[in-house]
Amino acid sequence: MKIPSRLIVVLLVLAFVLVLFPQSQAQLMHNTGSGSDMPTPYVITPASGSISALVAAQPPGTAFSLGCGTYRMQAPISPMAGDTFVGAGAISGVPSRPPCAHLTGAMVISNWTHITSPSSLWYNTVAASNIISKPAGACLVGVSSGGSGACTRVGGCSYPQDLFFDSVIKTRITAGDNNTADNWPPAPGYWYLDISGKHGPANTVYVADDPTGKTVELEVVQFAFVGPNGGVTIQNLTLEKFASPYQHGIIDNGGDKWRVLNNWITHGHGYGIKPNPSNPYNGGHVPRNNLVDSNEFMENGQAGFGDGRDIGSTYSNNDLTRNGEVSFCYGGEGGNKFVGTNLNITGNTVNYENGTGLWTDSDATGDTFSNNTVIGSLAEGIRCEISHYCTIIDNRLINDIELSNNACVAAHVPLENGNDCCTGPQTGTCGTACSRGGPDEISSAQSDHSTIGESGHGNSITSNCGGILVSVGTRDSVPTTDNHVLYNDITFTGNGGTPVPHPYGVVGSPGASTTNDVFDHNTHHFQGAGAGAQRAKIWGWFDGSANTLNTFSKWQALQQDVNSSAETR
Numbered sequence: 001m002k003i004p005s006r007l008i009v010v011l012l013v014l015a016f017v018l019v020l021f022p023q024s025q026a027q028l029m030h031n032t033g034s035g036s037d038m039p040t041p042y043v044i045t046p047a048s049g050s051i052s053a054l055v056a057a058q059p060p061g062t063a064f065s066l067g068c069g070t071y072r073m074q075a076p077i078s079p080m081a082g083d084t085f086v087g088a089g090a091i092s093g094v095p096s097r098p099p100c101a102h103l104t105g106a107m108v109i110s111n112w113t114h115i116t117s118p119s120s121l122w123y124n125t126v127a128a129s130n131i132i133s134k135p136a137g138a139c140l141v142g143v144s145s146g147g148s149g150a151c152t153r154v155g156g157c158s159y160p161q162d163l164f165f166d167s168v169i170k171t172r173i174t175a176g177d178n179n180t181a182d183n184w185p186p187a188p189g190y191w192y193l194d195i196s197g198k199h200g201p202a203n204t205v206y207v208a209d210d211p212t213g214k215t216v217e218l219e220v221v222q223f224a225f226v227g228p229n230g231g232v233t234i235q236n237l238t239l240e241k242f243a244s245p246y247q248h249g250i251i252d253n254g255g256d257k258w259r260v261l262n263n264w265i266t267h268g269h270g271y272g273i274k275p276n277p278s279n280p281y282n283g284g285h286v287p288r289n290n291l292v293d294s295n296e297f298m299e300n301g302q303a304g305f306g307d308g309r310d311i312g313s314t315y316s317n318n319d320l321t322r323n324g325e326v327s328f329c330y331g332g333e334g335g336n337k338f339v340g341t342n343l344n345i346t347g348n349t350v351n352y353e354n355g356t357g358l359w360t361d362s363d364a365t366g367d368t369f370s371n372n373t374v375i376g377s378l379a380e381g382i383r384c385e386i387s388h389y390c391t392i393i394d395n396r397l398i399n400d401i402e403l404s405n406n407a408c409v410a411a412h413v414p415l416e417n418g419n420d421c422c423t424g425p426q427t428g429t430c431g432t433a434c435s436r437g438g439p440d441e442i443s444s445a446q447s448d449h450s451t452i453g454e455s456g457h458g459n460s461i462t463s464n465c466g467g468i469l470v471s472v473g474t475r476d477s478v479p480t481t482d483n484h485v486l487y488n489d490i491t492f493t494g495n496g497g498t499p500v501p502h503p504y505g506v507v508g509s510p511g512a513s514t515t516n517d518v519f520d521h522n523t524h525h526f527q528g529a530g531a532g533a534q535r536a537k538i539w540g541w542f543d544g545s546a547n548t549l550n551t552f553s554k555w556q557a558l559q560q561d562v563n564s565s566a567e568t569r
Contacts, residue, residue, distance in 0.1 A: 041065035068100035076223035087236035105221030105242035137246030151329035219243035228282030249274035254282025276308035301326035324354030440466035458487035472508025505540030
């Protein structure tokens, strides 16, 4: 058969190209695709072996495809530059259920021994290699730890490993370790890890609840993804039960341009994700231009997401639910906290956080909170603290700074000022009481040039407990000046007979000062039986030596809210 001359020319050109550009079969697998320039995925399944070792053996820029199943990890994944990790299944937006490719940092504990003295307990001794003994951070300690000293002592949450019965967290106690309170033996709902052998064999887990028929898991791996390289994509994965330390995340990236999309991230001891200059592998580089979009962050120990001072990153369209499940101190580190520059935090839904809903702190500059919905946070809905040029616009806040059964992730969480109101997941006797004596729905705390609402972009607040606060203090060098609270719509639904903590205005401490802080063009509504009394107490103003409560007319006489309205419904 005669071969067409046109085909001969094509074959000769192809042979010439192969001579000039030889390429191994492995390189072709990673660098070419079927009819596109996308790489052929490197497929991994739970039967493939150590996922971290497989990733380390591939070149940078590899596309990893993870099949359905549970991957019990032995070590963190350290991605190469440009690596992508995509779980099976197509997901659009926030996952409605955990994706089927499931990476976990927990081991299963079985074969328990039962003892009856000093009380009914079950125990299991694990290998020393599964113990992480370094504590960090401060906790609310025990069920009766209210008062000013509650957050000054090392407690169980300071240790990074958590224990779960059928994916419900148990509260870790201490027993005199590192000068902590001695809570031995654990009561039902609690557990203890005897690292030193104080009460029996070293490295022994003790529980007071019967583990028979339960899947009991102990976190033993600290990170799912960690490292300094840039351009990493993580998508369509479930990341669950990692012993991420205080101020670190399940995803603890030190690189630029990471894309974290459509994942379900839950039960990390610290954060779900934290772009982090203190990442243990990146030498202090400040991450930049990361995108965290359309993820579910549920029931992580310290917070769902936040940063360790990244620049220009976007956190958008995520759902965050009941994060803060290990009772880190709410006033210190419980809440989704950012300290970066020019961050865009937008379109997120924040539900029943055990701490502040969204929070920027420590000289953060130019961060924008927009179009977020924040409901039922134990502390403020949104806080701009010791920061500059915060923009807080188009947000919706509903009944923050109050106790709620919906915030319960287990018995004893939340634990606010010694109030042990939870009896189990989303059950308890918490009521709807205002939870704290200072914060509000939105606060600009010792910050300058914050914008809280602007023409056409005001915030909407409906609250039993608070409004908008500008606070003044002396603990830092940031002047409280040029903060503007404008065009917001605020509905107070609390009973006038119940004192409301700093619901609206400017408050501070002696020795501090405030200048050019303006409230105007706001609309205030009062509902409930005590609306008249509430209205008389609502307006606070700091005069340099004391905090004064005013009627609305006196508030306007101070040249505040001159063009605003206040009405009782």
